[in-house]
Every structure is written in structure tokens, then in C-alpha cells.
Amino acid sequence: MIEEINFKLxxxxxxxxxLREYQPYDIEEIRDNRTLxxxxxxxxxxxxxxxxxxxxxxISSEKLRRPDSYREVILILGKHDILPNDFAEKLxxxxxxxxxxxxxxxxxxxxxxxxxxxxDIDDLELFAEYIAKYLISKQE
Numbered sequence: 001m002i003e004e005i006n007f008k009l010x011x012x013x014x015x016x017x018x019l020r021e022y023q024p025y026d027i028e029e030i031r032d033n034r035t036l037x038x039x040x041x042x043x044x045x046x047x048x049x050x051x052x053x054x055x056x057x058x059i060s061s062e063k064l065r066r067p068d069s070y071r072e073v074i075l076i077l078g079k080h081d082i083l084p085n086d087f088a089e090k091l092x093x094x095x096x097x098x099x100x101x102x103x104x105x106x107x108x109x110x111x112x113x114x115x116x117x118x119x120d121i122d123d124l125e126l127f128a129e130y131i132a133k134y135l136i137s138k139q140e
Contacts, residue, residue, distance in 0.1 A: 001061045002135055005054055009128050012050040016124050018043050019117060027114040040117055041101055041108060047124055048098035051091075054131055058082060070095040082134050083127070091127060094120050 022030070022040050030037050055073035059066070064080060067073045071092045078088025097116055100108060 001057060002138065005057055005131065005135060008050050008054045008057070009131060012047060012054070012124065012128055015043050015047040015050065016121055016128075019047060019121050023117060023121065027110060030114060030117075031110045037110075037113075040113065044113065044116060045098060045101040048094055048101070051124060051127055052095055052098065058131075058134070070098060083130050087123075087126065087130070091120075091123050094123065 019040070022036070022043070025036065030040055052070050052073055055077055056067075058064075059073060059076055062080065062082075064076055067076055074083065074088050074092045074095055077083040078085040078092075083091075094116065097112065100112075
């Protein structure tokens with residue numbers, strides 16, 4: 001399980017790095033360039049999917065309560081001190097945004113996409129740090 005999570009953390013790091021390359025663009029540039037917008041949407045989607053996958057792997061390995069939603073996978077890790085609870089509550093809505101990216105591709109709110117791009121990347125990196133610390137604690 002640790003190897004799989006580490007692999008997902010590496011993927012997440014790569015995707016977040018790519019998203020960082022898009023942060024200098026302003027909202028109009030992203031909205032008006034279909035290729036750029038598609039790239040931002042896709043890398044955001046797979047970054048959030050990686051985060052959710054990691055949470056689900058931990059929930060499974062720790063035999064925690066099954067979540068009812070992607071949002072809840074993060075909240076469960078907060079309730080079990082794998083993530084700080086306040087951080088989990090702050091991050092949980094991002095998991096819901098993944099569903100928007102997957103299922104509502106024609107109606108994605110550009111302001112929300114841009115906000116996630118500008119404000120949530122640090123949280124994804126912090127999530128990875130917390131998970132890495134959790135993995136280290138499991139090996140001790």
C-alpha cells in the first residue's frame with residue numbers, strides 16, 4: 001500500500017508542477033484559449049483524482065468507514081488525525097470540484113476554475129506533505 005501511495009504522491013507532484021506553470025496566466029487568457037483551458041481543467045481533474053485515490057487507499061488500508069462522497073474521503077482522514085481536521089474541512093470542497101470537472105465539462109464556471117488554480121495548489125502540496133508524514137509514521 002505504501003508503494004502505491006508513494007507512486008500517487010509522485011504523480012500528484014508532477015501534476016501540481018504543471019498546474020503551477022499555468023498560474024501566471026490571467027483568467028481571460030485561460031478562458032479565451034481553448035487548449036490552455038482544457039489543459040488547466042484536465043490537470044486540475046487528475047490532481048484532484050490523485051488526492052482522492054490516496055485518501056481512498058488510506059481509508060481501505062486503515063479499515064475506516066466507507067465514505068459516501070469524494071468530499072467525505074478527505075473529511076474521514078481529518079476525523080482520524082491523518083490530516084489536521086481544520087485542513088481537511090478546508091480541502092474537502094476541492095474534491096467536489098473534481099466531479100464538476102468530470103461531469104459538467106460544458107458548464108464549468110471559469111471563475112471557480114481560476115480560483116482553484118490560484119488558491120488550491122498550495123493545499124494540494126500541503127496535502128502531499130501530510131500524507132508523506134503519515135507514511136513515515138506507519139513505517140516506524
